Amino acid sequence: MSELRETTYLEAIRDAMAEEMRRDDRVFILGEDIGVYGGAFKITEGFLQEFGADRVIDTPISEAAIVGAAIGAAHMGLRPIAEMQFIDFIAPAFDMIVNFAAKSRYRTGIGAGLVIRGPCGGGSRSGPFHSQNVESYFVNVAGLKMVAPATARDAKGLLTAAIRDPDPVLYFEHKYLYRRVKEMLPIEEEIVVPLGVARTHRAGSDLTIVTYGGMLYKTAEAAELIAGEDGAEVEVIDLRSLRPLDTDAIVASVRKTGRLLIVHEASEFGGFAGEITAQVSEHAFEWLDAPIRRVAALNTPVPYAAALEDYYLPQVDDIAAAARWLLAY
């Protein structure tokens, strides 16, 4: 049994990258302000000193060039990690991701095993361009994989798996969790969480709530509230991966509980809840005792002021209200 150390979500990301870079000299990272400065959130602090400028590459402000270079390096057998300083800034790289990286294997037989990672999510009063959840911009694109860890263990394990994966992986790390989420993790023992496998965060028999990323904690809080006040047991499924999607885990839970609520932090319209709803409709319609409901952010950009952002984001009370509505149906 190896020694345990309290590890934040942010440190888990740092550890996954550093350990993979030590283990495999094909792994390198490129992005803005990651070398000399150590990263906007200090995730790559000390990397330049340990791994050198060849493997910790400061780039111009040019997300298309960053992702493009990662694709070319991946074609050559390297394992690039492309950092988006904020995931909102992935927009200029959209063409490279959607048209080049995602379609490369299908078109040419030559894959692009790379990781594009960056901080997503709101709650930190950062306004419309430093708070977005961008998964729905990409989830329709065949050839991409997508993960959104909620725990420190998953942050580390999914990133390790993503770096080793032969396909392009978008890794959405929730910046609100960076220093707030911590967990005892083993030192010097590798953690690999396979892509495409959901995790049951809390077992229950009366209602299934499917969520991922930053919303896990508000969902879990709502579940505890309901257990205490209503005596109903909510099953919380943490998806961890959005594509491939663990449809089996969702369907199995819904067949057990007969009720489904989906919670995500991205805007509701066209959001990922729609896909889950369709999957459950196709695979478990006869088991449903209530309509499928969703709790998601407002259909607006992410606003800046505290009062506005708090209203925009799904809150524990919203989740509890929706859960109670479904339980009473």
Add this chain to the structure above:
Amino acid sequence: MLLTRGLEERLEILLKQGHLVGSIYRSLGQEATAVGSAFALGAGDWLAPSIRDMGALLVRGLDVRDVLRQYTARGTSLCAGKDNTNHFTVPELGLLGPISPLGTQLCVLNGVALAFQQRRQSCVCMTYQGEGASRTSASHEGFALAAALGLPIVVWLEHNRWAFGTPSSRESAVGDWLDAAAMYGVPAQSVDGNDVVAVYAAARTAVDRARTGGGMTILVAETYRMLGHAQHDAQKYVLEAELEQWRARDPIDRCVAVLSHMGASGAELDGIRRTVAAELDQAVDEVLAEPPPLADDARTRVYASANLDAAVPWTRGPVPGYGGIAPHVRLRT
């Protein structure tokens, strides 16, 4: 150059005969830039063509049958029928395929150059873009990164006067496209793109510079797109006088003149033409006998693992009825 022109002429015939899927983007008049430049590369180097650089692919060793398979969408094609034209990547030949959104292949080729740099390999990358493609944000970002990191890369800016139906004067306010190249702070030079020897000489200097740690060079090829953008474009927006002027500078005619001056006989040159024609005849016959892809292959090779192949649409199998599939909620109690 003769093989390039001959192959593209065959493609036109195949299109008219109904064998082609899609269109053809001819490089007529631009063959010297593609061919002369690619001859400056060596083993282990990589090249990313634009759509009008057929000649560069052939110089790098691509089999003409692979070109024909692409355009006729054979199952045996380098893209297995999943993409067309020159959109293939062949690591063994050092070829990186472009995609249709322009300017992007420079960004990706930078990554290949980065791998050379990291591995301390003295290999070089070469790529091409028209003056139109050079206006994209991807192109600017690609130039900026390659320059800032000192990557071993040679970029041809093919000033062929037309981006689809838009003249180059509408793409930029620069009169001389060397001015557009100069802003990246790397060596840049203008070349007569219809002079295969001049192209080779400039490419050779730039390749040698990149190979010895001198970083990126931008070469501006002054040339002319002698046909429309693709087969559907009759090029009505071009003045005949201008075409006539450039027809007099045809790269093959000029090369033949040089070779004749150096002592090549008419019989030798005719021999080359006959060899090219025979090679193309045989290649066309072979490729047309090859099968198209199987429809079910549309589902495959999205991800590395076949487990993640796209599902067969449920409507393509027996459609399930409603009798007795799923017992209702009583099952759960």
